[in-house]
Amino acid sequence: SYVLTQPPSVSVAPGETARIPCGGDNIVSKNVNWYQQKPGQAPILVIYHDNNRPSGIPERFSGSNSGNTATLTISRVEAMVEAGDEADYFCQVWDSRGDHPVFGGGTKLTVL
Amino acid sequence: QVQLVQSGAEVKKPGASVKVSCKTSGYIFNNYGITWVRQAPGQGPEWMGWISAYNGNTKYSEKLQGRVYMTRDTSTTTAYMELRSLKSDDSAVYYCARDNIAAAGTDYFDYWGQGTRVTVSS
Numbered sequence: 001s002y003v004l005t006q007p008p009s010v011s012v013a014p015g016e017t018a019r020i021p022c023g024g025d026n027i028v029s030k031n032v033n034w035y036q037q038k039p040g041q042a043p044i045l046v047i048y049h050d051n052n053r054p055s056g057i058p059e060r061f062s063g064s065n066s067g068n069t070a071t072l073t074i075s076r077v078e079a080m081v082e083a084g085d086e087a088d089y090f091c092q093v094w095d096s097r098g099d100h101p102v103f104g105g106g107t108k109l110t111v112l
Numbered sequence: 113q114v115q116l117v118q119s120g121a122e123v124k125k126p127g128a129s130v131k132v133s134c135k136t137s138g139y140i141f142n143n144y145g146i147t148w149v150r151q152a153p154g155q156g157p158e159w160m161g162w163i164s165a166y167n168g169n170t171k172y173s174e175k176l177q178g179r180v181y182m183t184r185d186t187s188t189t190t191a192y193m194e195l196r197s198l199k200s201d202d203s204a205v206y207y208c209a210r211d212n213i214a215a216a217g218t219d220y221f222d223y224w225g226q227g228t229r230v231t232v233s234s
Contacts (some may be wrong), residue, residue, distance in 0.1 A: 042225060092220070095231075101159050104156055
């Protein structure tokens with residue numbers, strides 16, 4: 001089964017840029033999707049197919065994919081409790097060999 | 113607006129079954145699949161399976177094959193997930209999600225239910 005590797009945590013100060021990596025073998029050949037999940041809530045899609053934002057997702061969220069690493073970038077990180085960016089972020093791709101989706105273990109973004 | 117609303121929390125004994133519903137609205141039900149995912153505390157989501165709302169075709173994870181069953185009712189635009197022979201490590205939050213497929217192998221999940229907590233305990 002295809003494996004996605006994410007660091008357990010990333011920390012950033014308010015107003016700075018957060019970069020959350022997602023590693024996988026030749027991940028550049030796959031479409032990478034990203035989800036934000038706040039405590040006690042369902043995941044929300046923030047990026048699909050590497051670098052596309054669903055309607056309603058701020059332009060501060062962007063994605064890239066190269067080689068063995070895809071990256072979710074959040075610019076001007078916000079610390080507000082309800083509308084802030086502090087959350088768990090999961091990457092997801094399609095495992096073509098197993099013919100099913102796989103998720104990364106998630107990265108907790110902490111806003112200092 | 114698109115909504116997926118799941119049934120409430122369940123507490124079950126080992127060996128029992130649980131059936132979770134996912135009532136959809138705000139879109140053409142037959143045009144999308146429904147994927148079921150579960151999440152144990154502190155872990156990433158685990159894919160359980162998928163059902164086509166159009167024809168009811170299903171695909172299940174190998175890990176759960178034989179214990180999980182997914183159905184749908186087009187008249188009520190509701191999807192169901194039943195998990196049988198429950199074990200303690202089936203305790204998790206279970207989510208349904210709309211499966212958006214532009215082409216084979218490009219699936220992403222653009223709307224999610226609120227989640228249903230299932231606790232398996234004797």
